[in-house]
Amino acid sequence: MAQYRIATIEGDGIGPEVTRAAMAVLTEACGAGALAFEMLEGGAGHYTKSGEVLPDDTFAGCRDADAILHGAAGLPGVVYPDGTEVGNDLHLRLRFRLDLYANVRPIKLLPGVLSPLRAFEGGGIDYVIVRENTEGLYASRGAGVVLRDEIASDSLVVTRKGTERVARFAFDLAAGRNGAPRDGQRRVTVCDKANILRSYAFFRRICDEVHAGYPDIAIDYAYADAITVHMLKRPDSYDVIVAENMFGDIISDLGAATVGGMGISPSGEIGDGHALFQGAHGSAPDIAGQNAASPIATILSGVMMLRWLGRRKVDAALVSAADRIEAAVGKVLAEGRAVPRDLGGAATCTEVTDAVRRALV
Template sequence: MPRYDIVTIEGDGIGPEVAQAAIRVLREAVGENVLHFIDAPGGAAHYARSGDVLPDETLRLCRESHAILHGAAGLPEITYPDGTEVGNELHLQLRFKLDLYANVRPIKLLAGVGSPLAARETIDIDYVIIRENTEGLYASRGAGVVLRNEFATDTLVVSRKGVERVARFAFNLSRKRDGAPRDGKRRVTVCDKANILRSYAFFRAVCQEVAGDYPDVEIDYAYADAITVHMLKKPDFYDVIVAENMFGDIISDLGAATVGGLGIAPSGEVGDTHGLFQGAHGSAPDIAGQNAASPLAMILSGALMLDWLADKHADEALAGAADRIRQAVATSLSEGHAIPRDLGGSASCTEVTDAVCRALG
């Protein structure tokens, strides 16, 4: 039986609570001996104690593991001298050092979850946003310039290699899916501002070149401002959306809001050899230690991790376990057994986890 080493960086705030909830569900789904969880330190609180947000030993373990499960990082009061938060540096360093170039954000409306969209009862929302994860505007973090306390600049960086590989990732993903809910067409939508900036015109042009290798997948284009309207008015049109780093960050949160919020939004940051998985939410230090956080985003991120491992290692058992976890989450929500607070219920983190485990059983 295959055995997979999973480095767990619980991190800050609610990170330890939701990470432990996900581990419990993963063990229930795959058995005790398939996943070997290795605890490793990192995050803002660790930085405050040691001066190091990502210890060398943690990085080594991440390099050698099959995957990384990350709770949450960041505490607003722990910042660098320039005012930026320390906690963000943990996964930013891992992105660049492990070349996690594709941020995978599934946007799917589950039964039993209310959507703020008026037509939610007749609209099927099921698409994936692929955010380029190592370039774009965020590549300038730490390198921006402030002149005489009067002017500030950050540089948007886009390379052919970076765009081509994330576009190819998006097209390959579309081939594995069943198409957009509205018409069943496999479709990749390129989100950009090609009408204004050369960098985004280049992003679009490279995506268009890649599309030539995928005649079975339709290519579509949307400006970043316009897509925020389309995601609300016709979310069932979308299959896969690919975007530059900052735009992908923004529209991912918008998409999450249409299907219940960040508390139910999974996320994966993957490259050719490594993958990191965490809920799309933050560390929520205001409710840390109260057993009040929803573990669903983290649990669904664990399922996303199993999907990635299954694909990478041709392990159908892991793929089946991932499907069972998603079905267990949907069952627990649709039957109203344990609804977390962010979805209008009152269930604790432990109660939600218990309900998902019962549904798995």
């Protein structure tokens, strides 16, 4: 039996609770011994004790592992001298040092979950946002300029290499999907502000060039302001959306809100050789230690991890386990067996976890 090393960072706040929940479900689905979780230190809490948010041995463990599973990071008031949050720096450092250039956020309405979009309460939302993860406005992280306490500036960076590879990732992803729910068309939508800024016009042009290699996949375009309207009015028209870093960050959270919120929204940060998976939510320190957090986002991030690892290692058992976990989550929610509090239920983190484990077939 193949065994895969999973670098695991519980992090801060609810991070330990949701991480352990995901580990329990993943182990149940894959069988004992298939996944070796290597527990590593890191995050804002570790920073307050050691002065390090990402220790060298933690980075080495992540670099050498088959995949990375992360809970959450960040604590109120734990900031650097420039005011930026320490917790975010954990996965940002991993992102840049391991070149995790594609941030993947599935936006899917799960069975039994009510969307705030009344027209889609019966389903029909199923698309993926692919956010360029190493460039854009966030490339200025740590390098912005403040002059005389009067002027502050950050630079937006778009390169040909960075855009080509994230666009290719998006088209490859679309090629393996079933298309948009509305018309079944495999489609990549480019989200930008090409009408205003040259950097975004360049981003769009490079996406067009990459599209030439994918004649069976449609391409369309949406300005970042307009897409926020379309994501609410006609979300079923989307299949895969590709965007610059900051725009992708913003619209990903909007998309999550339309399908139930951050507590059930998974994410993956993926490169050519490494990948990190974590729930899209924060560390929620106000409910930490109360067994009140929803583990679903982290469990579904584990599903993404198994699928990525299964494809990479050509291991059909991992892909099968991922499918079974996703089906179990859907069954638990649809039947109301254990509905977490953020979805209007009263189930604890433990109760949701146990229900998903029992629903595995």
